Amino acid sequence: MSTITLAIIIGSVREGRFGPVVANWFADQVDDRFEVDLIDLADADLPHALPATSPMFEPDPVRPAGMRDLSARLAAADAFVIVTPDYNRSYPSALKAAIDWHYTQWETKAIGFVGYSGASGGLLAIEHLRQVFTELNAHTVRDYVSFPRYYLLFDEDGRLRDPEEPAAAATALLDQLHWWTSALVAAKTAPVVA
Numbered sequence: 001m002s003t004i005t006l007a008i009i010i011g012s013v014r015e016g017r018f019g020p021v022v023a024n025w026f027a028d029q030v031d032d033r034f035e036v037d038l039i040d041l042a043d044a045d046l047p048h049a050l051p052a053t054s055p056m057f058e059p060d061p062v063r064p065a066g067m068r069d070l071s072a073r074l075a076a077a078d079a080f081v082i083v084t085p086d087y088n089r090s091y092p093s094a095l096k097a098a099i100d101w102h103y104t105q106w107e108t109k110a111i112g113f114v115g116y117s118g119a120s121g122g123l124l125a126i127e128h129l130r131q132v133f134t135e136l137n138a139h140t141v142r143d144y145v146s147f148p149r150y151y152l153l154f155d156e157d158g159r160l161r162d163p164e165e166p167a168a169a170a171t172a173l174l175d176q177l178h179w180w181t182s183a184l185v186a187a188k189t190a191p192v193v194a
């Protein structure tokens, strides 16, 4: 297939967050099979009060003006990589709001994860996100990148002290995303056989 549009989503929005460092590192690992769109949820208006009808049943609800850019970029993406920390053994609420305000934008797309945090390295957030994305009829890929105690792994300039292993993990994740996205796009364009 032609180049895949890969949206890399920065899932944390708090002041002083580390998320952009991890997301930029991952964006640098992406090869020319993909075109990257780096999405920062901090740029979007993401109210917790959701529309009256679930976006599964009303795919185009009235959304705040400050969410329009995000919605369009999610819709344009063929695949996603979510960059998430663990917050109390789960993922940030801004990410949940971004997910719940949309449905078709995620549906039948491949999704991978890059996690970071203290001891748990984002894995608890990732496992919760896998459950959530199943309900959105999306496919989460097996491989992931995890940075437990990320503050020991990155230096003060935001560079990995030992980049080889994470780079290999990123390649494995990208290979799976490419395979699944190619398969899903082919399936969506194939003629339906009765």
Ligand SMILES: Cc1cc2nc3c(=O)[nH]c(=O)nc-3n(C[C@H](O)[C@H](O)[C@H](O)COP(=O)(O)O)c2cc1C
Pocket: 012, 013, 014, 016, 017, 018, 019, 020, 085, 086, 087, 088, 089, 090, 116, 117, 118, 119, 120, 121, 122
């Ligand atoms: C509200 C909150 C809850 C957290 N819970 C966990 C946790 O359950 N496990 C963990 O390993 N780290 C936890 N941390 C540490 C974060 O993963 C770490 O601060 C990380 O930098 C957060 O990502 P951010 O800087 O992009 O916001 C928590 C941090 C915050 C602010």
